[in-house]
Amino acid sequence: MSETADPPVLHARALRKEYGKGEGLVRAVDGVDLDIRAGETVAIMGPSGCGKSTLLHLLGGLDRPSGGEVLLNGRRIDNLSEKALARMRRTDVSYVFQSFHLMEELTAVENVELSALLAGCSPRTARRRAEELLDQLGLAGRSKFLPSALSGGQRQRVAVARALSNEPLVVLADEPTGNLDSAATLDVLQLFDELHEYGQTLVIVTHDARIAATADRMFSMRDGVLIDETRLTGGTNGKLGALVGLED
Amino acid sequence: MRQEVVLAMLAKEPSHGYQLRARLREALGPLGDAMNAGHIYVTLTRLEKAGLVAVEVPADGADRSDRKAYGLTPDGQQRVAEWIAEVSWPKPDLAEFHLKLVAAASAGLADPLTVVDTQRRELLRRLRDAQRAAMAESARSNAALLLEGIVLRLQADLRWLEACEQNWTHRRSGS
Numbered sequence: 001m002s003e004t005a006d007p008p009v010l011h012a013r014a015l016r017k018e019y020g021k022g023e024g025l026v027r028a029v030d031g032v033d034l035d036i037r038a039g040e041t042v043a044i045m046g047p048s049g050c051g052k053s054t055l056l057h058l059l060g061g062l063d064r065p066s067g068g069e070v071l072l073n074g075r076r077i078d079n080l081s082e083k084a085l086a087r088m089r090r091t092d093v094s095y096v097f098q099s100f101h102l103m104e105e106l107t108a109v110e111n112v113e114l115s116a117l118l119a120g121c122s123p124r125t126a127r128r129r130a131e132e133l134l135d136q137l138g139l140a141g142r143s144k145f146l147p148s149a150l151s152g153g154q155r156q157r158v159a160v161a162r163a164l165s166n167e168p169l170v171v172l173a174d175e176p177t178g179n180l181d182s183a184a185t186l187d188v189l190q191l192f193d194e195l196h197e198y199g200q201t202l203v204i205v206t207h208d209a210r211i212a213a214t215a216d217r218m219f220s221m222r223d224g225v226l227i228d229e230t231r232l233t234g235g236t237n238g239k240l241g242a243l244v245g246l247e248d
Numbered sequence: 249m250r251q252e253v254v255l256a257m258l259a260k261e262p263s264h265g266y267q268l269r270a271r272l273r274e275a276l277g278p279l280g281d282a283m284n285a286g287h288i289y290v291t292l293t294r295l296e297k298a299g300l301v302a303v304e305v306p307a308d309g310a311d312r313s314d315r316k317a318y319g320l321t322p323d324g325q326q327r328v329a330e331w332i333a334e335v336s337w338p339k340p341d342l343a344e345f346h347l348k349l350v351a352a353a354s355a356g357l358a359d360p361l362t363v364v365d366t367q368r369r370e371l372l373r374r375l376r377d378a379q380r381a382a383m384a385e386s387a388r389s390n391a392a393l394l395l396e397g398i399v400l401r402l403q404a405d406l407r408w409l410e411a412c413e414q415n416w417t418h419r420r421s422g423s
Contacts, residue, residue, distance in 0.1 A: 047410070182396075183387075190383050209406040210399065213375040220365070222417075230369045232376050 007074050008035040009169055009201050010059055015068035017054050017224075028054040029065070030224030036170070041192065041202040043212040046221035052205040053174055055221070059203065060093045060172045061085050073169055090119045094163035094171045098178035100155045102147040102162075109134060109143035112161045119166050126165070133161040137191065153184030160191055164200070171195070173204040177211050189214050249283075252331040254291045255300060255320065259328050262304050262319030265289055277391020278381050292318055300324035340401075342408070349412060353419075360416040368409050375402045 017029040028051040036042050044052045057063035059070060061077050070078045072092060080088065094115070095101075102111050113130035117123065134143045137157045147155050156176060163171050176192075177185045185208070192214055195202060204211060212218050213232060220228040257263075257271050269288060273280035295301045301324050304317045320328065345367065352358040378398040385392035 047414075186379075186383065189379060193383065209372065209375060209403055210379060213372050213379055218372060220368075228365045230372060232373055 009038050010036040011071040013069050016066045018066045027224045039199045041196045041215045043215035043218045044205045045212045050221045051224040052221045056172050056205045092169045094168040096159050096163050096173040096176050098175035100159045107144050108158045116165045137161050152180045153187040170201045177208050251291045256328045262317045264317050275390045364413045
């Protein structure tokens with residue numbers, strides 16, 4: 001019932017993005033339909049060059065489609081003016097990137113409060129909210145650190161705190177574990193799990209199976225097309241022993 | 249589980265069955281839940297018959313089975329030493345899946361890419377379960393280390409599936 005009652009937070013129909021023309025025409029995104037509901041974690045997996053980053057940019061209004069439509073909370077965003085699009089990017093969607101994109105000369109808390117300040121928040125409110133977020137993400141003692149003094153996992157935590165500071169409808173993450181070692185990857189997986197528990201809607205594009213496996217649903221993308229959908233919840237509990245030879 | 253495992257868990261000191269189970273559970277974490285308690289007692293009985301363990305009668309002389317402590321005999325110690333030194337590794341059955349793809353494609357039984365997708369779904373679900381279990385363990389525990397092994401193997405399997413997919417996609421478009 002609720003699946004049909006709740007309108008999707010993100011809705012894409014027949015979405016296309018083409019580059020070049022004639023012989024050199026590249027269909028980076030070639031007719032994608034996608035519905036993402038509130039509180040869902042969705043992963044889009046595919047090899048590099050399959051179009052998954054382009055798709056993410058279209059979903060978040062960083063790039064305009066060649067065809068099709070994108071609706072965020074029921075409102076079309078593919079045909080917004082530049083000004084309206086910029087406002088939407090400040091308030092409704094947030095990005096987490098592989099390379100963190102933190103300002104190296106700003107401290108952790110300054111990085112986090114920046115987007116709230118840009119969205120028109122008072123400095124005092126922005127700082128309080130930023131401190132709260134860093135606290136929640138386990139970085140309370142490091143709010144005055146520069147990014148260079150933080151580990152990879154901690155930097156990605158700061159980037160996630162920044163992404164949450166404007167209370168976005170949806171967080172879009174592009175290879176969030178791409179630059180991290182195994183332990184830091186587990187740290188980020190745990191963080192995304194917490195966001196999911198908290199009800200944050202998340203779309204993650206990745207080629208890392210570990211992060212894709214934390215999603216509720218996973219799509220495989222090839223040559224600009226979503227070719228396979230997998231629901232990952234309700235998995236194989238109790239059979240883990242079979243994987244180490246403890247059970248048949 | 250091989251009986252040498254049970255034998256080796258007794259090497260530290262003679263133990264009751266329940267102590268042995270607790271030791272295995274500590275080393276295996278949530279994976280130990282799958283362990284069949286009856287299987288351990290059956291194994292202990294077999295090891296006793298084979299002369300590899302001996303029952304140490306408790307000081308009060310009671311002969312209740314749950315009070316029995318098992319310890320290694322010299323033969324048992326010898327067997328454990330051999331087992332520790334032995335090189336063995338579980339064999340993942342890649343050939344079976346590989347041949348499934350070959351047979352499916354050559355006889356037109358199924359699209360190999362569909363077979364790959366189905367397999368990937370299952371592996372991703374297992375990866376999800378293993379990761380969730382790993383996240384619930386403290387970082388340096390025995391169980392976390394074992395679960396990391398599962399996660400890494402599943403990642404390797406998933407990478408091989410990617411290679412299968414690319415290869416079969418290529419063959420299909422090439423033919």
